[in-house]
Amino acid sequence: MKPGAIDYIILAIYFVYVLGIGWLVKRRVKTGAEFLTSGHSIPVWVTSLAFIATNLGAQEVIGMVASGAKYGMLTCNFYWLGAIPGMIILGVFMMPFYYGSRARSAPEYLKLRFDEKTRGFNAITFAVMTIFSSGISMYALGLLFQLVLGWSFTNSVLLSAAIVLAYTYLGGLTSAIYNEVLQFFLIVLGFAPLSIMAVVKAGGWSGVTARTTAWMAKQPAFAQGPDVMTHTWKYMGHASSNMMGVEWFGMLFGLGWVLGCSYWCCNFLVVQRAMAANSMAASRLTPLIAAFPKMLMPMVVIAPGLAAIALHQMNIPGIMVPKGNSFNYNLVLTNLMAQFYPSGLLGVGLTALFASFMSGMAGNVTAFNTVFTYDIYQSYIKKNASDAHYFKVARITTVVGVFLSIGAAYWAAQSNNIMDFLQLVFGFVNAPLFATFLLGMFWKRTTGHGAFAGLLAGEVAATLTLGFSAAEGSGGWFGVVQTFPSAMAQNFWIAILSFTSCLVVTVLVSLMTTPKPVAELENLVYGYTNIPHEENVPWYKRPILLAVIVGIACILFNIWFW
Amino acid sequence: MDDLRVPIGSFFVILGVMLLIAFFVITTGPPLASPNVNLWCGIAMLLFGVIMLLLARRGKA
Numbered sequence: 001m002k003p004g005a006i007d008y009i010i011l012a013i014y015f016v017y018v019l020g021i022g023w024l025v026k027r028r029v030k031t032g033a034e035f036l037t038s039g040h041s042i043p044v045w046v047t048s049l050a051f052i053a054t055n056l057g058a059q060e061v062i063g064m065v066a067s068g069a070k071y072g073m074l075t076c077n078f079y080w081l082g083a084i085p086g087m088i089i090l091g092v093f094m095m096p097f098y099y100g101s102r103a104r105s106a107p108e109y110l111k112l113r114f115d116e117k118t119r120g121f122n123a124i125t126f127a128v129m130t131i132f133s134s135g136i137s138m139y140a141l142g143l144l145f146q147l148v149l150g151w152s153f154t155n156s157v158l159l160s161a162a163i164v165l166a167y168t169y170l171g172g173l174t175s176a177i178y179n180e181v182l183q184f185f186l187i188v189l190g191f192a193p194l195s196i197m198a199v200v201k202a203g204g205w206s207g208v209t210a211r212t213t214a215w216m217a218k219q220p221a222f223a224q225g226p227d228v229m230t231h232t233w234k235y236m237g238h239a240s241s242n243m244m245g246v247e248w249f250g251m252l253f254g255l256g257w258v259l260g261c262s263y264w265c266c267n268f269l270v271v272q273r274a275m276a277a278n279s280m281a282a283s284r285l286t287p288l289i290a291a292f293p294k295m296l297m298p299m300v301v302i303a304p305g306l307a308a309i310a311l312h313q314m315n316i317p318g319i320m321v322p323k324g325n326s327f328n329y330n331l332v333l334t335n336l337m338a339q340f341y342p343s344g345l346l347g348v349g350l351t352a353l354f355a356s357f358m359s360g361m362a363g364n365v366t367a368f369n370t371v372f373t374y375d376i377y378q379s380y381i382k383k384n385a386s387d388a389h390y391f392k393v394a395r396i397t398t399v400v401g402v403f404l405s406i407g408a409a410y411w412a413a414q415s416n417n418i419m420d421f422l423q424l425v426f427g428f429v430n431a432p433l434f435a436t437f438l439l440g441m442f443w444k445r446t447t448g449h450g451a452f453a454g455l456l457a458g459e460v461a462a463t464l465t466l467g468f469s470a471a472e473g474s475g476g477w478f479g480v481v482q483t484f485p486s487a488m489a490q491n492f493w494i495a496i497l498s499f500t501s502c503l504v505v506t507v508l509v510s511l512m513t514t515p516k517p518v519a520e521l522e523n524l525v526y527g528y529t530n531i532p533h534e535e536n537v538p539w540y541k542r543p544i545l546l547a548v549i550v551g552i553a554c555i556l557f558n559i560w561f562w
Numbered sequence: 563m564d565d566l567r568v569p570i571g572s573f574f575v576i577l578g579v580m581l582l583i584a585f586f587v588i589t590t591g592p593p594l595a596s597p598n599v600n601l602w603c604g605i606a607m608l609l610f611g612v613i614m615l616l617l618a619r620r621g622k623a
Contacts (some may be wrong), residue, residue: 001592006584010577017573024569046566182570189574189610193603201594316594342591344584344600348577348607 001148001338007347014186014351015163018179018358022167025175032391035172036370037104037276042174044282046181048289051273052297053180056187057360058353059137061301062144065336066329068298068305069320071243072212072229073561075305076298080232081256083294084554086264087287090274092547094265095284096531097441098275100523106268107375113440113524115448116379121455123375125429126268127368131401133426134364135408141357142409148334149350157409160354164361165402169395173276173370176362180273183355188293190352191300197340198307202314208303211310229306233562245486254492258499259427262434269367280532284543291550295557308332361405368401369394431495432458432502439506442526446506449513454506461501465494565621571614578608 029035042050067075103109107126111119142157167175202208209230217226221240228235228242235242236251246254264270264287274286312320319335320327337349373394382389432455439446439454470476471484484490521528539545581604588600 004588006580006588010580013573013576013580017569021569178566181566182573185570185574185610189603189607193599197594197596197599318593339592339594340599342584342595342600343588344581345603347584348581348603 001334001346003149003346003350004343006344007350010344010347011351011354014354017182018163018167021178021182022170022175025171025178029171029174032373032387032389032394033104034174035391035394036366036373037272038172038174038177040276041278042177042276044277044285044289046177047273047277047282047286049184049293050177050180050276051270051286051290052294053184053187053359054273054363055270055360056184056297056356057137057363058141058144058357060360061187061191061353061356062140062330062333064298064301065305065308065333068302069308069327069332070305070329072306072309073232073298073302074228074235074242074244075302076232076557076561077251077255079294079298079302080554080557081251082260083264084291084550085256086260086262087291087294088547088550089261090265090271091284091286091288091291091543094437094441095274095287096280096529097524097526098271099277099280099283100529100531102523104275104374105370106266106271107371109524110436110440110451111375111379113521114446114451118436118448118452118455119375120379121452122433123371123379127371127376129426129429130269130364130368130371131404132408134361134368134401134405136412137357137360138405138409139412141353143413144330144334144353147331148338153413157406160357160361161402161406164358164365165399168362168365168369168402169398172394172398173272173366176366177273177276179362180359183359184293186348186355187352187359188300190348190355191304193345194336194340194349195300195303195307198304198311198336201316201340202307202310208306208310211313212306215309215313229309231562232558239485239489244488245484246489246492250489250492250496254496258431258434258495259492262430262432262495262499266433266437267430268371269363272363272367272370281537281541281543285541285546288543288546288550291554295550295554304336305329305332308336364405365398365401369397372397372401427491427494428459428462428498431462431498435499435502435506439503439510440525443507443510444518444521444525444527445510445515447510447513447515450506450508450510453509454502457505458498458502462494462498465497466490469493565618567614567618567621571611571618574607574611574614576611578604578606578611580604581607 033039064075098109101109101112103112107119107123110122138157138161141160142153145151145156146153167179199205199208202211209227212229213226216222216228222228225235225241236248239245239247274283277283277286308319318339319332321331321335337346341349373390377393378390435458436451436455440451467478468480469482469484469490470480471490472487484493518528523529581600585600585604
């Protein structure tokens with residue numbers, strides 16, 4: 001693909017805009033609290049779009065198109081099962097405690113609800129994890145641009161990191177969130193034409209269905225159910241009848257309940273966006289409003305992958321390029337762009353790729369900032385300093401965080417299997433958290449010792465499961481007791497066992513230790529928190545009603561493409 | 563900055579204009595590109611930008 005002058009001009013205009021937004025926001029941000037938490041000042045439509053944009057990193061966009069080509073509509077489970085239910089639970093059940101407790105971060109909620117050690121454990125693991133995930137997405141972007149455009153890895157990594165650093169340094173969380181909204185629209189408007197053109201070229205939805213079915217009929221393992229690519233649930237009965245190698249229970253419990261809810265309800269990266277909203281009601285509406293565009297995202301990011309297989313079946317070259325015995329799925333998105341986008345639109349598409357990368361990275365940087373400044377620096381290094389002092393620390397942390405991410409990107413470039421390994425590490429850290437927050441918010445008997453022991457037990461269970469099981473070459477360091485059909489199945493089962501161990505140990509240890517006095521549970525636990533009444537609020541601003549509408553729409557999507 | 567809709571609206575207006583320029587200037591494209599795609603996308607982005615700007619104006623009044 002050869003971008004022309006006009007494409008570079010479009011990219012340059014985008015860079016001017018993101019920096020300009022950062023510069024304009026800077027004048028509004030005068031305190032450390034505003035820099036790190038936006039001072040609860042952002043309108044709900046902005047927080048909602050930022051809420052999904054921060055998850056729409058480059059790896060997500062490239063990965064979803066790749067999964068669309070590899071697994072077809074099965075990938076939609078990551079949206080309609082792995083995201084929407086978690087977003088509903090956050091908006092309806094969990095946000096009142098996050099927002100009502102006035103905690104400035106998710107680890108700080110753990111401190112208020114439980115104790116210092118639970119907060120410290122969560123803050124440190126979270127901080128390490130964010131650095132690695134922004135480093136890895138930087139690595140993925142640099143690698144892609146090197147491969148597709150022939151740009152130097154170092155230049156594209158440094159350029160994009162410098163821009164993210166500049167606008168988060170200037171305007172902190174507000175600047176990141178405002179830019180995420182611009183980035184969200186750019187991602188959708190930049191990739192939607194690709195999706196439409198690819199699907200139309202493949203003969204519309206019926207053409208895609210017919211051609212992917214014809215393609216799968218040629219694969220010996222799926223000849224019995226060749227329409228597997230255009231269904232979400234039909235072939236979930238047994239792990240061997242779908243390409244993911246996952247059966248319905250692992251999918252429902254592992255992805256839908258544990259991983260989906262852990263990510264969308266407990267990962268501070270996304271929760272921070274909802275906490276920045278300007279009222280309790282707005283914070284609850286944030287994930288619920290975000291759920292509508294989220295539900296439709298498969299049309300933009302999964303459909304092109306499916307169309308790519310259909311185009312391959314039509315013998316159109318240059319889209320599905322071979323790699324070993326299979327295809328190089330990570331190149332599907334950029335190959336489609338190279339085939340469909342003329343100069344002009346190509347610039348928009350490349351800019352959208354940069355935008356997705358930046359929204360993901362800025363999310364990591366701002367979350368890292370807040371957690372480091374408040375939960376690590378203020379708790380363990382220097383208590384009771386002035387706001388101006390923490391403001392300075394937060395700005396320095398922004399710079400340090402970006403440099404650490406660049407380091408992580410180069411580290412990822414050095415080693416071979418680091419991506420798979422880290423994927424599992426993220427699973428370790430996240431999976432038990434949902435049990436901890438769930439019990440903390442809804443069972444007043446849960447104690448700090450219980451929560452801490454539960455988290456540890458969850459991590460140990462995850463390590464043991466990985467150590468004693470094997471799948472596609474990962475795990476099995478202590479010997480193989482169980483072999484999973486795919487790394488994804490292994491991942492889901494690690495999550496299930498980790499969550500369950502955390503839940504059981506938290507309950508047992510809580511029952512053996514002294515509970516917190518009821519007076520200290522105010523605004524932290526169900527039953528001791530004022531949840532605003534919604535009788536006088538128009539229907540479209542009622543979280544529960546909105547949640548019901550989202551839930552029904554999501555179920556309908558599941559049935560439509562079952 | 564008072565209203566995020568202003569920068570977003572103006573950004574997409576500029577992007578739309580750029581695509582319309584590209585439509586007139588650029589005559590060659592990759593094999594699967596439909597000939598008028600820059601035109602249609604340009605119009606769509608221009609419209610989106612204008613709507614954003616109008617919403618921002620209405621919000622101010």
